[in-house]
Amino acid sequence: MSLINIILSVVIVVLVASAILVLYRLIKGPTLPDRVTAIDLITTMVIAIIVVFSILWDSPNFFDVAMVLSLISFLGSMSYAFYLTKRNK
Numbered sequence: 001m002s003l004i005n006i007i008l009s010v011v012i013v014v015l016v017a018s019a020i021l022v023l024y025r026l027i028k029g030p031t032l033p034d035r036v037t038a039i040d041l042i043t044t045m046v047i048a049i050i051v052v053f054s055i056l057w058d059s060p061n062f063f064d065v066a067m068v069l070s071l072i073s074f075l076g077s078m079s080y081a082f083y084l085t086k087r088n089k
Contacts, residue, residue, distance in 0.1 A: 008056045012049060019045045036080050043073040 019042055026038035047066045054062035 005056060008052050011052050012056075015045050015049050015052070019049075033084075036077075040073060040077055043069065043076075047073070 022038050022041050022045070026035055026042065029035040029038055047070050050062050050066045050069070054060060054066070
């Protein structure tokens, strides 16, 4: 196992641990913006995990999956921002 593989494995463990902590905020979050921010952050972490696995497995096909997921996440964030602006009027 090379040094890069060890470092990427540690990165995956750290990302999963931080995603678990954000999952707590998703469940416990007192307001809707807290929950939406937690979902957005979890999605970002999943994208990072996909990219790290793609590098680890030397398979560039997963980069397309990460790109599509990031576009869907962006649309969800923009939809929520649009909802907030219309709700306050």
